[in-house]
Amino acid sequence: MSKLQNYVNGHWTAGHGEGAPLFDSVTGEIITHASTEGLNFEEILHYGRTTGGAKLRKMTFQERGNMLKKLALYLTKKKELFYEISYRTGATRVDSWIDIEGGFGNLFANASLRKLFPNQPYDVEGDPIDLSRGGRFMAHHILVPKPGVAVHINAFNFPIWGMLEKCAVNWMAGMPAVVKPATSTSYLTEAVVKEIITSGILPEGALQLICGSAHNILDFVESQDVVTFTGSADTGRKLKANPRIISEAVPFNMEADSLNCSVLGEDAVPGTPEFDLFVNQVRSEMTVKCGQKCTAIRRIIVPESLIEDVQIALGKALDKVTIGDPRLKEVRMGSLVSNDQVNEVKMRTREIAKTASIVYGDYDKIATVGADASKGAFISPMLLREDNPFKNITVHETEAFGPVATLMPYKNIEEAVELAKLGKGSLVSSIVTNSDKIAKDYVVSAASHHGRILVLNRENAKQSTGHGSPLPQLVHGGPGRAGGGEEMGGVRGVKHYMQRCAIQGSPTTLTEITGIYQPNSAYKEAPEHPFKYYWDDIEPGMSLKTHKRTVTDTDIINFANLTWDHFYAHTDITSLKGSIFEKRTAHGYFILAAAAGLFVWPNKGPVAANYGLEECRFLRPIYHNDTMYVRLTCKQKVERDSRGEELPSGIVKWFVEVFDQNDELTAIATILTMVQKKSPFTEINRNNINEYLTKLTVNHKANWGTMTPQHMVEHMEQQYRFAANQKGDFEIATPAEHLDKYRETIFNHRPMPQGHKHPLMRAEWNEDLEHADLPMAKMKLLEAMDAYEQYFKENPEVRTKNVVFGMMDKFEWDLLANKHFDHHFKQFGILD
Numbered sequence: 119m120s121k122l123q124n125y126v127n128g129h130w131t132a133g134h135g136e137g138a139p140l141f142d143s144v145t146g147e148i149i150t151h152a153s154t155e156g157l158n159f160e161e162i163l164h165y166g167r168t169t170g171g172a173k174l175r176k177m178t179f180q181e182r183g184n185m186l187k188k189l190a191l192y193l194t195k196k197k198e199l200f201y202e203i204s205y206r207t208g209a210t211r212v213d214s215w216i217d218i219e220g221g222f223g224n225l226f227a228n229a230s231l232r233k234l235f236p237n238q239p240y241d242v243e244g245d246p247i248d249l250s251r252g253g254r255f256m257a258h259h260i261l262v263p264k265p266g267v268a269v270h271i272n273a274f275n276f277p278i279w280g281m282l283e284k285c286a287v288n289w290m291a292g293m294p295a296v297v298k299p300a301t302s303t304s305y306l307t308e309a310v311v312k313e314i315i316t317s318g319i320l321p322e323g324a325l326q327l328i329c330g331s332a333h334n335i336l337d338f339v340e341s342q343d344v345v346t347f348t349g350s351a352d353t354g355r356k357l358k359a360n361p362r363i364i365s366e367a368v369p370f371n372m373e374a375d376s377l378n379c380s381v382l383g384e385d386a387v388p389g390t391p392e393f394d395l396f397v398n399q400v401r402s403e404m405t406v407k408c409g410q411k412c413t414a415i416r417r418i419i420v421p422e423s424l425i426e427d428v429q430i431a432l433g434k435a436l437d438k439v440t441i442g443d444p445r446l447k448e449v450r451m452g453s454l455v456s457n458d459q460v461n462e463v464k465m466r467t468r469e470i471a472k473t474a475s476i477v478y479g480d481y482d483k484i485a486t487v488g489a490d491a492s493k494g495a496f497i498s499p500m501l502l503r504e505d506n507p508f509k510n511i512t513v514h515e516t517e518a519f520g521p522v523a524t525l526m527p528y529k530n531i532e533e534a535v536e537l538a539k540l541g542k543g544s545l546v547s548s549i550v551t552n553s554d555k556i557a558k559d560y561v562v563s564a565a566s567h568h569g570r571i572l573v574l575n576r577e578n579a580k581q582s583t584g585h586g587s588p589l590p591q592l593v594h595g596g597p598g599r600a601g602g603g604e605e606m607g608g609v610r611g612v613k614h615y616m617q618r619c620a621i622q623g624s625p626t627t628l629t630e631i632t633g634i635y636q637p638n639s640a641y642k643e644a645p646e647h648p649f650k651y652y653w654d655d656i657e658p659g660m661s662l663k664t665h666k667r668t669v670t671d672t673d674i675i676n677f678a679n680l681t682w683d684h685f686y687a688h689t690d691i692t693s694l695k696g697s698i699f700e701k702r703t704a705h706g707y708f709i710l711a712a713a714a715g716l717f718v719w720p721n722k723g724p725v726a727a728n729y730g731l732e733e734c735r736f737l738r739p740i741y742h743n744d745t746m747y748v749r750l751t752c753k754q755k756v757e758r759d760s761r762g763e764e765l766p767s768g769i770v771k772w773f774v775e776v777f778d779q780n781d782e783l784t785a786i787a788t789i790l791t792m793v794q795k796k797s798p799f800t801e802i803n804r805n806n807i808n809e810y811l812t813k814l815t816v817n818h819k820a821n822w823g824t825m826t827p828q829h830m831v832e833h834m835e836q837q838y839r840f841a842a843n844q845k846g847d848f849e850i851a852t853p854a855e856h857l858d859k860y861r862e863t864i865f866n867h868r869p870m871p872q873g874h875k876h877p878l879m880r881a882e883w884n885e886d887l888e889h890a891d892l893p894m895a896k897m898k899l900l901e902a903m904d905a906y907e908q909y910f911k912e913n914p915e916v917r918t919k920n921v922v923f924g925m926m927d928k929f930e931w932d933l934l935a936n937k938h939f940d941h942h943f944k945q946f947g948i949l950d
Contacts, residue, residue: 122151124154144495174294183235189317190223200309208495212406213407216279238633241260249622267296270346273300288615340366345363348374377416381560391576404499405439405451418524460520483498531556544600557575570596624639635753649725652796671743713787726794733787739784746778773788804907828887839902842909870941
C-alpha cells in the first residue's frame with residue numbers, strides 16, 4: 119500500500135515503517151498510509167528558518183502579495199483535482215467549496231493587503247510621536263518579520279482551508295511555515311502541497327509538510343517561531359503547556375472547538391422573514407460539513423414562547439436533508455471523517471441526552487443514498503432539547519462535533535445573554551432579529567464572550583456570508599474555551615508574525631529608517647520640480663520651496679462668491695469682535711487651492727491626477743494682505759495596481775506646509791497624486807533606431823524561437839505597415855468578448871511572452887524573405903517607420919486595425935511598438 123509523502127528539507131520523502139492507515143470516509147476502504155518516522159524535526163525547523171525565511175524576509179510586501187495572487191490563480195486552475203479527492207473525506211461539493219475555494223480565497227484576500235503596506239520588507243505602524251517638544255527627538259513603531267518559522271498544527275475538518283488561511287498570513291508577513299495537518303485527511307493537504315511545490319511560485323523552504331504524527335516537534339521551537347493550533351481544547355491546552363513553549367516564550371495561538379450559539383430574537387415570530395432565516399441557518403450549520411465545523415451552531419437559544427414552533431420547523435427542514443455519497447448531486451450531507459469520529463459524536467450526544475431530550479434523529483437508523491451506511495462514517499442529524507438550560511449545564515460544557523445541536527428556551531434578552539455566556543467563550547455567536555434595539559442589547563452584552571457576532575435580518579440576508587463562515591478580513595478566534603487566540607483579521611493578522619519595535623531618534627534618521635518623511639526632518643531639495651519625476655525616482659524627503667503669493671481682499675471676496683461660502687470671518691469684518699479672528703480671513707479651502715496653485719507643475723508629465731486629500735489642519739489664520747508660500751515634500755510612496763487601459767502608476771503622498779511672511783506655519787495637509795511609473799522597456803524610436811539596428815548582424819542567434827535577424831526586422835516592418843494602413847485586409851483574431859483584456863496588455867509593464875504565436879506570423883521562419891538581405895530589410899523598416907509617422911501626422915484622429923488588439927490610435931501603436939521592439943531586440947541580445 120502506498121504512503122503519503124512529507125515535503126521537508128527541500129524534497130519529498132516517506133516516513134519509515136508501514137505508517138497509520140487512512141480511510142475513505144464513504145466506503146471505509148484504506149486509501150493510503152501516513153508516517154513521519156525517521157524525520158528530524160529539529161533539522162526541518164532550521165531549514166525553514168534559514169532557507170525559506172531568508173528569502174521571504176528580503177521580499178517586499180508587494181512582492182509577497184503578488185506571489186500569493188499568482189499562487190491563488192495557479193491553484194484555482196487545479197481545483198477539480200482537489201474536489202475529486204475531497205469527496206473521500208465525506209464532503210459534498212458545497213462542503214468542499216468552503217474548504218478548497220475558501221482556502222484559495224484567503225490567498226486572494228491576503229494578496230490584496232499588499233496595498234495597505236509600504237513597498238518594503240517591513241511595516242511602519244501608527245503616527246510619529248514627538249518626544250522633545252522641539253521636534254528633534256521623536257519615535258515611531260516598525261514591525262519586522264520574525265526570523266523564525268510558523269508551525270501550524272491543523273484539524274481534520276478543513277485540510278486545505280486550515281492550511282491556507284494561516285499560511286497566506288505568515289507568507290505575507292515574510293515568515294515560512296511547517297504545516298502539520300490532521301493525519302486522517304492529510305492526503306488532501308498533500309495533494310495541494312504537491313501542486314504548490316510544482317508551481318515553483320513560493321521560494322524554496324517557504325512551505326514544508328508533515329503528514330502523520332508530529333512527535334516532539336515542539337521540543338525544537340525557538341523564541342522567534344510562532345505555533346498555531348486548531349482542534350480540541352484539551353489537546354490545545356496540553357500543547358500550550360509544552361516546557362519549550364514556556365521557556366522560549368513562543369507565541370502560541372489556539373483556536374479550539376467551541377459551543378457556539380445562535381439566538382432568535384423575540385420579534386422573529388413565525389411568518390416573519392427572520393424566523394425562516396433562523397431555521398434555515400440552523401439547519402445549514404448542523405449539516406454543512408456534516409456539522410464538523412469549529413464555528414457550527416451547537417446551542418439554539420429561542421424565546422420560550424417559540425420553542426415548539428422552532429422545533430417543528432427545524433424538524434421539517436432536517437427531513438429534506440438527504441444523506442449519502444457526497445458525489446451525488448441529490449445528496450445534501452455526506453459523512454463524518456471516520457468511524458472513530460462517529461463513535462465520538464454518539465458518545466458526546468449521549469452525555470448531553472442525560473438531561474436533554476432527543477427530538478429529531480436516531481443513533482443507529484439512517485437512510486443513505488448511493489452509499490452503504492454500515493461501511494461509511496454516516497450519522498443522522500440529531501436535534502436535542504434542553505428545557506432547563508440554567509440547571510442542566512452539560513449542554514454548555516459538552517460538544518458533539520458533528521450534526522448535533524440543542525434547543526433551549528429563554529424568557530428575555532438578559533437570559534439569552536446569560537445562556538450564551540455559559541459556553542465560557544466561543545468563536546462565533548449570531549442573533550436573528552429585525553429589531554436594532556434587541557440586536558444592540560445582545561451584542562454589547564454578549565461580545566465579551568465571543569470572537570465574532572453576526573446580526574442577521576431581512577436586509578442583509580442575501581449578502582450575508584453566514585454564521586459559520588470566518589472571513590480573512592475579520593479576526594477569527596475567541597476567548598475562554600475557544601482558545602483565547604486570534605488569527606486572520608486582515609492587516610492585524612499579518613502583524614502576529616512580525617516583531618513590533620519602538621524606534622527613537624532624530625526626524626531625519628527616522629525618515630531613512632521608516633521610508634516615510636517625518637515632520638521636521640531635513641529636506642532633500644529636488645534638482646527639478648518634483649512633479650517632473652516618475653514614481654520610481656521620487657523618494658521620501660524630496661522637497662520644493664515655492665515662490666510667494668500675497669492674498670488680497672479681492673481674492674477672499676471672489677472665492678466667497680465663487681463657492682457661496684459666506685462665513686462671517688471672510689465677508690463681514692464688522693462681526694469679528696469676540697471671535698478668534700483679527701481681520702478678514704482667507705477661507706481654509708482657498709489656502710489649500712492657492713497652495714496648489716503655487717506648487718503644481720502646469721505642464722504634462724508623469725503626474726497623472728490628483729488622488730485625494732488625507733489630512734488637513736489650519737493652524738493659524740491668513741489675513742488679507744498676508745503673504746504665503748509652500749514647502750512641498752514627498753512623505754510616502756504607495757504601490758497601486760493599474761487596471762484596464764491605464765498606464766501603471768503609484769500613489770505619492772505629499773506633505774504640504776503653508777507658511778506666512780513671518781515663516782510661521784499656518785496650515786498642513788497631506789495630498790495624494792497618481793504618478794506614472796517609468797516604463798521598464800528601452801525606448802526605441804525613429805531618433806535612436808539606427809543605433810540598435812547597427813548592432814544587429816546576420817550572425818546573431820535568437821535567445822528563443824526560430825527567427826533569424828532578417829525575419830525579425832521584416833516582422834517589425836510589418837507592424838508599422840499595418841499601423842499605417844498599408845497592408846492587406848484581415849479580420850481581428852481576438853474574440854470580441856476578450857478584446858478588452860487583450861488591449862489592457864498594451865498599457866501594462868509586463869513583457870511580451872516568449873514564443874507567442876502571432877496570428878499573422880509565417881508558419882515557418884525558413885520561408886522566403888521579402889527583402890534581398892538584412893541591410894535592405896533595415897532600410898525598409900526605417901522607411902516604414904517614416905511612413906507611419908507621416909500617416910498619423912496627416913490623420914491624427916484615425917484608428918487602424920491590429921489583428922490581436924483591434925482598433926488602435928497613434929498613442930496605442932507607440933506603446934505597442936516600444937514593447938514589441940524591446941521584446942525582439944532582447945530576443946537577439948542587442949539590448950543587453
